[in-house]
Amino acid sequence: VASLVTCLFAEFDDAANLLAANPDATTISIDEPAEARENQHGRRQELSREEDDELLGTDDSDKTELLAGQKKSAPFWTFEYYQTFFDVDTYQVLDRIKGSVFPVPGRNFVRLYIRSNPDLYGPFWICTTLVFAIAISGNLSNFFIHLGRPAYRYVPKFRKVSIAAATIYAYAWLVPLALWGFLVWRNGKVMNIVSYSFLEIVCVYGYSLFIYIPTAILWIIPHKVVRWVLMIFSLCLSGSVLVMTFWPAVRDDSRRIALATMGAVILLHALLSVGCLAYFFDAPEVDFPVPIIPAHNGTSLVTKVK
Amino acid sequence: RFSFVLKVSHNVQFAGLADVSISEDIPVEGEITVPVGSHSPEEDYSTLDEPVRETILRDLKAVGKKFIHVMYPKKSSALLRDWDLWGPLVLCVSLALMLQGGSADSKEDGGPQFAEVFVIIWFGAVVITLNSKLLGGTISFFQSLCVLGYCVLPLTVAMLVCRLVLLVGTGTGGFVLRLVVVLAMFAWSTLASTAFLADSQPPHRKALVVYPIFLFYFVISWMILTFTPQ
Numbered sequence: 001v002a003s004l005v006t007c008l009f010a011e012f013d014d015a016a017n018l019l020a021a022n023p024d025a026t027t028i029s030i031d032e033p034a035e036a037r038e039n040q041h042g043r044r045q046e047l048s049r050e051e052d053d054e055l056l057g058t059d060d061s062d063k064t065e066l067l068a069g070q071k072k073s074a075p076f077w078t079f080e081y082y083q084t085f086f087d088v089d090t091y092q093v094l095d096r097i098k099g100s101v102f103p104v105p106g107r108n109f110v111r112l113y114i115r116s117n118p119d120l121y122g123p124f125w126i127c128t129t130l131v132f133a134i135a136i137s138g139n140l141s142n143f144f145i146h147l148g149r150p151a152y153r154y155v156p157k158f159r160k161v162s163i164a165a166a167t168i169y170a171y172a173w174l175v176p177l178a179l180w181g182f183l184v185w186r187n188g189k190v191m192n193i194v195s196y197s198f199l200e201i202v203c204v205y206g207y208s209l210f211i212y213i214p215t216a217i218l219w220i221i222p223h224k225v226v227r228w229v230l231m232i233f234s235l236c237l238s239g240s241v242l243v244m245t246f247w248p249a250v251r252d253d254s255r256r257i258a259l260a261t262m263g264a265v266i267l268l269h270a271l272l273s274v275g276c277l278a279y280f281f282d283a284p285e286v287d288f289p290v291p292i293i294p295a296h297n298g299t300s301l302v303t304k305v306k
Numbered sequence: 307r308f309s310f311v312l313k314v315s316h317n318v319q320f321a322g323l324a325d326v327s328i329s330e331d332i333p334v335e336g337e338i339t340v341p342v343g344s345h346s347p348e349e350d351y352s353t354l355d356e357p358v359r360e361t362i363l364r365d366l367k368a369v370g371k372k373f374i375h376v377m378y379p380k381k382s383s384a385l386l387r388d389w390d391l392w393g394p395l396v397l398c399v400s401l402a403l404m405l406q407g408g409s410a411d412s413k414e415d416g417g418p419q420f421a422e423v424f425v426i427i428w429f430g431a432v433v434i435t436l437n438s439k440l441l442g443g444t445i446s447f448f449q450s451l452c453v454l455g456y457c458v459l460p461l462t463v464a465m466l467v468c469r470l471v472l473l474v475g476t477g478t479g480g481f482v483l484r485l486v487v488v489l490a491m492f493a494w495s496t497l498a499s500t501a502f503l504a505d506s507q508p509p510h511r512k513a514l515v516v517y518p519i520f521l522f523y524f525v526i527s528w529m530i531l532t533f534t535p536q
């Protein structure tokens with residue numbers, strides 16, 4: 001029994017040695033100083049928020065770069081690497097959504113909400129929900145518009161889901177890639193004070209698309225003016241989030257390039273919403289002849305319903 | 307019958323248990339019965355020689371037991387421990403088959419094709435499982451696939467009911483009945499799967515895990531509800 005017991009203890013020793021020797025298991029040791037630094041960084045941010053807009057992102061940016069680089073310490077072929085992109089709690093996701101829907105002028109979405117913890121949960125699931133919201137709402141709105149027509153037969157048009165998915169995912173991933181590449185290129189030429197990592201840009205774009213989900217559902221209402229008002233309203237909200245995020249990154253550049261970049265960002269955003277409205281939702285004012293109603297004095301009446 | 311005596315050769319004292327010491331020469335008696343005879347020990351563990359009917363019936367019984375667990379979700383761990391993917395496969399294929407034969411003016415405008423339904427269900431389940439694991443869930447990959455697949459059962463029942471209602475008539479009354487049935491089954495599916503999966507999710511993130519499951523069953527319910535026959 002003594003030999004058995006010593007054998008067991010020896011096994012425990014070996015296990016402890018293995019754990020100590022394995023660097024991958026101890027990502028905790030790297031996170032702790034980053035967290036401590038993040039706390040100080042957060043406190044300093046509390047103070048700087050009182051001050052002018054121009055101080056947003058002045059001396060925080062290089063620290064943010066460092067933190068963004070240090071967090072992902074696991075090698076990219078392990079599962080833990082991708083888990084760092086989903087390190088958010090429910091209340092954090094809800095806060096970020098709230099921040100994208102109610103943009104406060106002067107507050108930078110990235111500084112305020114993301115704070116070097118960009119997540120992929122929000123962008124991915126908001127895009128997925130938006131794909132299905134647009135496809136389903138488009139289908140429903142067409143159904144209600146054509147409801148009176150005798151010759152109309154409902155078809156689900158499932159192909160449109162794939163088209164919606166391709167468009168929205170392409171927008172949410174390729175446009176941030178292009179924008180990030182452009183910003184990195186300009187950063188090489190002009191020393192920019194604020195620069196964002198690729199994931200932070202994906203995060204901002206993903207969360208800014210959230211406002212389109214209730215907009216798409218409300219687009220079921222078959223009224224042209226209502227739809228355009230809704231579209232302009234949501235474009236303003238999400239566009240302002242994007243503008244307030246990226247303006248500090250380009251304003252140190254030449255005036256022309258800065259304005260051109262902002263213009264391109266807003267233009268692409270507007271193109272997405274106009275395109276979705278035009279393609280998935282039929283025009284609400286469809287003239288269809290109402291059957292002839294005989295009036296009581298015998299003359300027949302044909303009315304066109306708008 | 308065997309009996310044996312264990313002799314301890316010297317005192318053993320455990321560190322921290324100074325009060326306990328085991329004296330020498332403790333007789334330990336026991337009984338071990340080794341069945342000798344026609345049975346060889348391997349036959350108890352291998353199922354190679356059993357009749358085929360027994361093999362199939364055993365798997366069918368396991369699948370049937372899980373169906374009952376889904377219809378009356380009681381938070382038992384049987385579904386999680388012995389996962390299998392037969393049930394989800396059967397349900398997926400039958401749902402995809404029942405969604406065929408819809409009306410369409412052209413190939414483009416119809417309902418989902420067989421392959422599309424298949425891909426949505428399996429790819430959707432894989433994405434939800436990955437999402438749950440990335441958020442820090444402790445459930446294994448195939449266990450989660452198994453639960454999500456089995457919880458499609460209420461929606462398959464709803465599809466069957468819808469097709470029967472559509473055989474009778476396609477009026478507004480039929481539509482309202484289909485809507486009520488599909489809504490009820492959608493709620494059942496979502497609640498059943500969250501009942502099974504909720505415990506393995508990290509705290510403060512349960513809503514983040516439950517929402518994709520809600521979306522998944524919502525899309526399947528939408529496909530069922532918008533099915534229009536020829």
